[in-house]
Amino acid sequence: MDLVAIEEIKRLKHRYLRTLDLKRWDEFADCLEPDCQAEYGERLSFSGRDDIVAYMRKSLGPELITMHHCHHPEIDIDPGGHGASGTWALEDKVILWKDRLMITGATFYEDRYRRDASGAWRIARTGYVRLFEAMQPLPEGFRLTANRWADT
């Protein structure tokens, strides 16, 4: 079992999720292969890193607080060590604080990873079929006491 490669891939996914929720799009882009395929549920499919990043940059502005947490990695390195597969459990929450709506959900990611000549791993394919997703108005009396995007 190549524990170093497994830890590197976990870090890659963690960086992808951290830069997503912090809206750091250049660092986010660097987690993806140029030809990355993404299928986020039934309604959102992308072909290529540029498409994915352009969509995120446009759709996840400061009017949305997003929280994407991934758990339960099960990662298999391919024989040869140049590729890998992984599954993760996702829990996500999106607070549309200006519209006073909240989206919550959970699912399982199925990913493919690729290692370049320098040894760096990137996401080559990512996607999920939803376990559930729900929308609701923010609860009665729900009040943000901190919001990193409030002044932006």
Added chain:
Amino acid sequence: MDLVAIEEIKRLKHRYLRTLDLKRWDEFADCLEPDCQAEYGERLSFSGRDDIVAYMRKSLGPELITMHHCHHPEIDIDPGGHGASGTWALEDKVILWKDRLMITGATFYEDRYRRDASGAWRIARTGYVRLFEAMQPLPEGFRLTANRWADT
């Protein structure tokens, strides 16, 4: 520190949780020792894999969306390497979407694991005392926009 055994046990627990929430009962059963003991809070105790799996199969049908996420593994391999102990933090959410109820909770698992002659780890004992568990009607205006079990 036997990092390979630790990673194997994390994967075992992740597979147990993934197959639980995806209702894949045969794969779920394979995560458990035949004589597995389980104590899920004060009200749910089982003796033996068959009892555990029969209960889950019967109780967690498509009218329930379940999400069980475990965090914070602290795993100790026994001297000799044939057994291990582990603690995990759990957060769970159950959406009874037909009854419009939701159960949420959190706790800490205390597990025992055993390795068979072929090297495979399985859960020999699992259980927790609840930190909290709460029931509530689904919030006003809560609407599922995706549900893997809707048509089943």
Added chain:
Amino acid sequence: MDLVAIEEIKRLKHRYLRTLDLKRWDEFADCLEPDCQAEYGERLSFSGRDDIVAYMRKSLGPELITMHHCHHPEIDIDPGGHGASGTWALEDKVILWKDRLMITGATFYEDRYRRDASGAWRIARTGYVRLFEAMQPLPEGFRLTANRWADT
């Protein structure tokens, strides 16, 4: 990559979070360096382990159920191996069950760790800038069906 040190630091953080939510203040204290600096958002700063522990002991009594879950570790061991840096994603929930209020939030921790002469890691600095924090009354019909602190 020093995988043993990385696993030790993950365990340290997991123990810190477990003892925090179980209100085991002596074990919690042992996760911290004597001169530990902590900055939990804008409003809560502490200098020294004694200050941190005294505040937690006083503020997080049995009238509060707390759940602090950390995800997405990205840990770098310093050259030489006596210190380390780490980032983590946090999701927290506090149920003030007597006051029927709930606080939820998420953020990213930035930590520093130090290893003592015996090889044990402790937290030397910890803190975050909030992604979000929100307060709300407990939802209509929210009923605790288990509460570890109910009788204390």
